[in-house]
Each structure stands twice: as structure tokens, then as C-alpha cells.
Amino acid sequence: LQHHDGDSSGLGMPRGEQEELHQAITCDQLFLEYQPQVDVATGRITGVEALVRWNHPAKGRVPPVNFIPLAEETGLIVPLGLWVLNEACRQARSWQDMGLAPVTVAVNVSAKQFADPDFASHVAEALERNRLQSRWLELEVTESVVMQNAERALAMMEQLRAIGVRLSIDDFGSGYSSLAALKTFPFDRLKMDRSLVEALPGDKTAVAIASAVISLAQTLKLSVLAEGVETDAQMDFLRHAHCEEAQGYHFSKPVSPEELSRMLQTRLP
Numbered sequence: 575l576q577h578h579d580g581d582s583s584g585l586g587m588p589r590g591e592q593e594e595l596h597q598a599i600t601c602d603q604l605f606l607e608y609q610p611q612v613d614v615a616t617g618r619i620t621g622v623e624a625l626v627r628w629n630h631p632a633k634g635r636v637p638p639v640n641f642i643p644l645a646e647e648t649g650l651i652v653p654l655g656l657w658v659l660n661e662a663c664r665q666a667r668s669w670q671d672m673g674l675a676p677v678t679v680a681v682n683v684s685a686k687q688f689a690d691p692d693f694a695s696h697v698a699e700a701l702e703r704n705r706l707q708s709r710w711l712e713l714e715v716t717e718s719v720v721m722q723n724a725e726r727a728l729a730m731m732e733q734l735r736a737i738g739v740r741l742s743i744d745d746f747g748s749g750y751s752s753l754a755a756l757k758t759f760p761f762d763r764l765k766m767d768r769s770l771v772e773a774l775p776g777d778k779t780a781v782a783i784a785s786a787v788i789s790l791a792q793t794l795k796l797s798v799l800a801e802g803v804e805t806d807a808q809m810d811f812l813r814h815a816h817c818e819e820a821q822g823y824h825f826s827k828p829v830s831p832e833e834l835s836r837m838l839q840t841r842l843p
């Protein structure tokens with residue numbers, strides 16, 4: 575998808591790709607994988623993050639980095655995101671119906687979805703349709719999503735809080751993020767970006783920043799999750815720093831719903 579071969583416009587425009595992506599949404603070519611999130615102290619699964627994939631008829635499995643940007647540019651992220659939201663709620667309901675202990679299901683929300691005045695009612699509808707209590711749904715947004723139009727974002731977050739879903743700030747500490755979003759917006763949870771976790775525990779600066787982020791979260795009464803945890807040494811650090819939750823290849827890569835339901839039987843990844 576990054577190459578524009580097979581592009582009939584000859585202008586390098588993603589016209590054909592846009593059409594294909596539209597078909598992906600309407601013709602059932604998207605699917606979700608789920609990555610467990612664990613309690614650092616007990617190793618138990620507390621939640622899962624839903625991550626979208628595209629089963630392309632010719633190219634096979636396409637990762638989200640290769641189509642989410644196009645979806646955002648073209649506005650197709652709105653129907654795509656709605657599909658993800660509904661599918662994640664449907665899956666959460668199905669796990670609960672299997673008698674598995676309920677876990678939070680986190681869904682990524684992009685800027686255009688969050689700016690859609692109907693977004694909160696789409697969320698309420700997805701919960702209702704699947705008879706899912708709002709406390710089991712978490713919405714992940716990045717700082718740039720809320721900072722684009724702070725007033726509008728704040729109003730949206732208040733509607734979502736009234737519904738009762740959890741709100742987390744994703745990729746915290748990546749790129750040019752500042753602390754402004756934390757003081758302005760009512761988040762429940764902070765997800766510390768993989769770039770901060772990567773250099774732990776060898777790098778002194780990384781240790782200082784990660785420790786500061788964890789205690790900042792605690793002071794602000796946000797729960798804190800470390801993303802991209804890959805090693806035992808990182809886990810030792812996070813345990814000592816009292817980071818509550820973690821997610822990463824150390825526990826599990828994103829897996830199919832079937833594989834996740836096997837994990838949920840023991841609540842261990």
C-alpha cells in the first residue's frame with residue numbers, strides 16, 4: 575500500500591487505494607486482534623487493546639501503519655473507526671457470554687472520529703446494541719487529538735464520561751507531547767509510550783523520565799500503563815517504580831479473539 579503501483583490515475587494519488595479501503599470496510603476484510611494488558615504486581619490480565627488489521631484480497635495481511643494514515647486523510651477513518659468500535663463491543667459481549675471474567679476493552683480513536691459531533695451517540699449505541707456496560711469500554715486518544723480543538727474535545731470528553739466509558743491518553747511521552755493535556759482534560763489513565771520504556775533500565779535519562787511520568791500519573795490520580803514492555807529487566811523496573819499495568823511482547827503480541835479467550839480462562843497471558 576505504501577507503493578502506488580497499480581494506480582491507474584498515474585498521478586501517484588491513492589484513488590485506487592481509497593476505493594480498496596472503502597471495500598475493505600464494507601466487504602468485511604477488516605478484523606481485530608487483541609493484546610492483553612496485565613497487572614504488574616500479579617501478572618493477571620486486566621484488559622485488552624483492540625488493534626485493527628486488513629486482510630487484503632491480493633496482498634494478504636496489511637498492518638495498520640499501512641492504511642490508517644490513508645483512512646485519516648480520506649475521512650474513511652470515521653466508518654472504519656465505527657466498525658472497530660462495534661466489533662470490539664461485540665467481542666467483549668461474546669467473551670462475557672462465554673462466562674469469562676470481564677476485562678476492559680480499549681479502542682483507539684482518531685482525531686476525525688473525536689471531532690464528529692455524533693461520536694458520543696455512536697459509542698452509546700454500540701454499548702447498547704451489545705448490552706455492554708460502559709465501564710468495560712475504554713477509549714484511547716493521543717494528546718494531538720485533544721489539543722487540536724481543546725474546547726470541542728473537552729465537551730466530547732464530558733459527554734463520554736457521562737456515558738461512563740474510560741478515557742486514556744495514548745502514546746504519552748512520544749514526539750512533541752507536553753503536559754498541557756493532563757491538566758486540561760479529564761483522563762482516567764495514562765499510557766506511557768514505548769519510546770520511554772525501550773531504553774529502560776540501562777539508560778539513566780530514560781529511568782528519570784519514566785519514574786517522573788509514573789509519579790506524575792499517581793499524583794494526578796491517573797492509572798498508568800507502560801507500553802511496549804519486552805524484557806524482564808523492564809518489568810523489574812516497572813514493579814519497583816509502582817507502575818500499575820503493562821502491555822507488550824513480554825506478555826503477548828496481539829492475538830486472535832480465540833487465542834485471547836484461552837488466555838482469559840486463566841487470566842494469564
Ligand code: C2E
Pocket residue numbers: 609624625626637638639642655658682683684744745768801802803804821822823824827828
Ligand atoms: P498503538 O495504539 O500505540 O498500539 C500499539 C502498537 O504497538 C501495536 O502495533 C502493537 O502491536 C505494538 N506493540 C505492542 N507491544 C509491543 C512491543 O512489546 N514491542 C513493539 N515493538 N511493539 C509492540 P499495531 O497493531 O501495528 O498498531 C500500530 C498503530 O496503529 C497503533 O499504535 C494505533 O495508533 C494504530 N491503530 C491500530 N488499530 C487502530 C484502530 O482501530 N483505530 C485507529 N484509529 N488506530 C489504530
Ligand code: CA
Pocket residue numbers: 623682714744
Ligand atoms: Ca493505542
Ligand code: CA
Pocket residue numbers: 744745765767801
Ligand atoms: Ca500507544
Ligand code: CA
Pocket residue numbers: 745
Ligand atoms: Ca504508538
